[in-house]
Amino acid sequence: MNLKELASKLGLSPTTVSRALNGYPEVNETTRERVMAAAKRHNYRPNSRAIRLATGRAMAVGHVIPIASRHEIVNPVFADFIAGAGETYSRNDYDMVLSVVPDEQEEVTYRGLKSKGNVDGVIVHAPRLDDPRIGLLHEIGLPFVVHGRATGSTLPYSWLDVNNRRAFQRATEFLLDLGHTRIGLINGLEFMDFAIRRRAGFADAMGQRGLHVDPDLMSSDEMTEVSGYRAARRMLALSERPTAFVVASMISGMGVRRAIEERALVMGRDVSVIIHDDDLSYLKNGEDLPIFTATRSSVREAGRLAAEMLLDMIANPGLGPQQRLLEAELIIGQSTGPVPKP
Amino acid sequence: MNLKELASKLGLSPTTVSRALNGYPEVNETTRERVMAAAKRHNYRPNSRAIRLATGRAMAVGHVIPIASRHEIVNPVFADFIAGAGETYSRNDYDMVLSVVPDEQEEVTYRGLKSKGNVDGVIVHAPRLDDPRIGLLHEIGLPFVVHGRATGSTLPYSWLDVNNRRAFQRATEFLLDLGHTRIGLINGLEFMDFAIRRRAGFADAMGQRGLHVDPDLMSSDEMTEVSGYRAARRMLALSERPTAFVVASMISGMGVRRAIEERALVMGRDVSVIIHDDDLSYLKNGEDLPIFTATRSSVREAGRLAAEMLLDMIANPGLGPQQRLLEAELIIGQSTGPVPKP
DNA sequence: AATCGATCCCAAACCGCTTTGGATAGGGCA
DNA sequence: TGCCCTATCCAAAGCGGTTTGGGATCGATT
Numbered sequence: 001m002n003l004k005e006l007a008s009k010l011g012l013s014p015t016t017v018s019r020a021l022n023g024y025p026e027v028n029e030t031t032r033e034r035v036m037a038a039a040k041r042h043n044y045r046p047n048s049r050a051i052r053l054a055t056g057r058a059m060a061v062g063h064v065i066p067i068a069s070r071h072e073i074v075n076p077v078f079a080d081f082i083a084g085a086g087e088t089y090s091r092n093d094y095d096m097v098l099s100v101v102p103d104e105q106e107e108v109t110y111r112g113l114k115s116k117g118n119v120d121g122v123i124v125h126a127p128r129l130d131d132p133r134i135g136l137l138h139e140i141g142l143p144f145v146v147h148g149r150a151t152g153s154t155l156p157y158s159w160l161d162v163n164n165r166r167a168f169q170r171a172t173e174f175l176l177d178l179g180h181t182r183i184g185l186i187n188g189l190e191f192m193d194f195a196i197r198r199r200a201g202f203a204d205a206m207g208q209r210g211l212h213v214d215p216d217l218m219s220s221d222e223m224t225e226v227s228g229y230r231a232a233r234r235m236l237a238l239s240e241r242p243t244a245f246v247v248a249s250m251i252s253g254m255g256v257r258r259a260i261e262e263r264a265l266v267m268g269r270d271v272s273v274i275i276h277d278d279d280l281s282y283l284k285n286g287e288d289l290p291i292f293t294a295t296r297s298s299v300r301e302a303g304r305l306a307a308e309m310l311l312d313m314i315a316n317p318g319l320g321p322q323q324r325l326l327e328a329e330l331i332i333g334q335s336t337g338p339v340p341k342p
Numbered sequence: 343m344n345l346k347e348l349a350s351k352l353g354l355s356p357t358t359v360s361r362a363l364n365g366y367p368e369v370n371e372t373t374r375e376r377v378m379a380a381a382k383r384h385n386y387r388p389n390s391r392a393i394r395l396a397t398g399r400a401m402a403v404g405h406v407i408p409i410a411s412r413h414e415i416v417n418p419v420f421a422d423f424i425a426g427a428g429e430t431y432s433r434n435d436y437d438m439v440l441s442v443v444p445d446e447q448e449e450v451t452y453r454g455l456k457s458k459g460n461v462d463g464v465i466v467h468a469p470r471l472d473d474p475r476i477g478l479l480h481e482i483g484l485p486f487v488v489h490g491r492a493t494g495s496t497l498p499y500s501w502l503d504v505n506n507r508r509a510f511q512r513a514t515e516f517l518l519d520l521g522h523t524r525i526g527l528i529n530g531l532e533f534m535d536f537a538i539r540r541r542a543g544f545a546d547a548m549g550q551r552g553l554h555v556d557p558d559l560m561s562s563d564e565m566t567e568v569s570g571y572r573a574a575r576r577m578l579a580l581s582e583r584p585t586a587f588v589v590a591s592m593i594s595g596m597g598v599r600r601a602i603e604e605r606a607l608v609m610g611r612d613v614s615v616i617i618h619d620d621d622l623s624y625l626k627n628g629e630d631l632p633i634f635t636a637t638r639s640s641v642r643e644a645g646r647l648a649a650e651m652l653l654d655m656i657a658n659p660g661l662g663p664q665q666r667l668l669e670a671e672l673i674i675g676q677s678t679g680p681v682p683k684p
Numbered sequence: 685a686a687t688c689g690a691t692c693c694c695a696a697a698c699c700g701c702t703t704t705g706g707a708t709a710g711g712g713c714a
Numbered sequence: 715t716g717c718c719c720t721a722t723c724c725a726a727a728g729c730g731g732t733t734t735g736g737g738a739t740c741g742a743t744t
Binding site: 703706708709710 | 715716717718719720721722723724725726727728729730731732733734735736737738739740741742743744
């Protein structure tokens with residue numbers, strides 16, 4: 001059932017039927033109701049391919065997921081972000097199109113998305129230091145919102161981010177207040193923007209108390225269970241071992257816990273741990289009483305908001321760059337306590 | 343730059359240019375090369391909205407992700423499956439469109455996808471017992487491949503699945519061979535098809551050794567860390583506690599380990615654990631030496647294969663239902679050992 | 685020389701919608 | 715009564731490709 005058939009069934013022109021269904025004013029209310037009823041009865045759904053061609057809009061948003069051939073980690077945070085963004089899109093009748101591409105094809109993918117007219121805008125994931133995608137998207141003129149920021153980028157752009165620096169500063173201060181001074185940082189990869197900011201927050205807090213940061217107590221790696229385990233094990237084996245850790249994610253935190261328990265130490269008593277919790281639905285930080293003390297910020301909510309921001313920009317092309325900084329909450333769990341007496 | 347412009351720049355008709363670019367035989371090879379060169383030079387990319395309308399094909403595959411309002415778990419396995427499927431799509435110039443919808447809108451979403459012509463086919467995720475989506479998709483005539491199977495469905499359909507029953511049977515037998523007889527099953531939600539099959543495999547193995555399965559030693563829940571922890575804690579508190587667990591996922595396995603260590607027991611010595619490992623990129627089961635003994639099957643590879651199967655069906659509409667059963671490997675790690683002497 | 689069959693190209697229809705630019709009819713007003 | 719305005723509808727022209735159905739050219743065949 002297409003527009004023409006429906007129109008002839010109603011004895012009306014396609015023009016009028018189209019206008020009736022799209023709420024244009026130049027159609028009699030009685031006629032409109034008749035059309036609406038017929039559309040529902042024959043369960044007519046306009047062909048979106050035709051709409052897209054006629055209107056010149058894709059009614060879709062792209063997410064490009066680059067897959068590095070070397071360490072091909074699919075970001076676990078990604079699923080929740082997508083879920084959040086997807087909720088926004090379906091509420092607004094937009095499609096979400098995902099492109100999973102080898103990272104050397106990232107640029108050509110963005111260009112293709114634009115020139116083939118597949119999408120009206122894109123969300124940029126996991127920005128790195130001075131991320132080249134920002135300049136690229138500026139150049140090709142595709143509206144975009146970055147999930148995170150890209151330190152070093154001079155161009156203005158829209159972003160939505162968590163205040164990672166503040167979050168890790170607060171986490172570190174919390175440990176310092178508990179008397180810890182040997183604090184290990186188990187960070188994400190430090191060419192990722194968020195990891196740079198977290199490290200800065202950690203260093204800020206240490207510096208403000210006049211403590212120097214021991215390079216041996218800092219690590220930077222993929223945020224997996226195994227890498228958390230390895231980093232913690234190495235640090236715990238030091239002669240002056242840390243009494244606390246600040247850890248970049250729940251998953252690496254589980255590795256840290258494994259390393260702690262492997263040495264027959266008790267987390268929260270012998271060694272304190274604060275993680276960053278993205279509030280993933282399948283990785284809840286305990287039930288009523290959180291397992292880990294954590295800085296928490298829902299990545300799913302971030303997805304919802306970033307998508308809204310982008311749709312807003314698409315609807316109002318005049319809008320300048322939008323920004324939004326979310327604060328993480330600091331929640332106290334069972335993994336922290338005062339520094340043990342020596 | 344569109345087809346018409348390119349054609350006039352070349353002094354050719356749009357027809358010829360279109361044919362030249364699409365490899366039709368009725369165009370002179372010299373002309374074709376001239377056209378190809380010009381297309382590259384002006385970096386012409388045909389508008390995909392127009393192609394889709396003209397050809398009547400969407401060049402896209404849909405994945406519908408229902409979000410239950412009650413337990414809104416985003417399946418962690420999902421990200422890797424999507425990554426695998428996405429690789430196949432981009433290799434074949436197909437788009438992947440994700441619809442995240444409240445689960446009561448699932449049916450209307452599938453119908454819309456078909457009648458609005460957004461996609462040429464869909465992948466069905468997380469099939470349940472006698473899953474209604476199979477009948478629905480049959481009815482609306484949208485090609486589909488199920489990731490998993492749906493016990494109870496009488497209609498023929500295409501699927502790709504892991505031999506969950508065999509995997510759990512082997513895992514259980516392995517524990518039995520080590521002398522364990524009190525074995526706990528920490529399963530996924532048993533309205534999910536894979537969980538039903540796993541339970542059957544577990545029961546098969548126990549039954550074959552003449553052991554009855556104690557209802558107290560079986561649990562079924564969401565596969566989260568917390569639920570794994572809770573189930574294991576409950577079972578370990580029984581007067582006749584289990585000496586081994588078969589666990590549905592890596593993440594619940596981590597909860598199980600937490601419960602074991604909480605009782606000052608050692609995993610692999612006091613209590614054995616076998617998990618199912620989906621081989622997620624961010625949750626590797628250790629490095630060289632696996633942390634957990636596990637039945638393993640890459641969900642990413644499953645995504646790749648399921649997508650290929652679907653594209654194949656789309657390209658050859660005559661093809662009947664396709665099936666593919668993958669076997670999981672049983673890999674030995676540090677979490678299992680002989681039953682401890684009483 | 686006329687016919688034929690390839691070969692190579694083009695005009696125009698079509699995909700299913702939106703949107704522009706009228707056309708028509710009826711009512712209000714001078 | 716005549717004119718203008720508003721309300722309501724429609725024909726036709728896009729949107730940017732693909733595809734159908736020829737048309738012209740030219741060497742080969744009879």
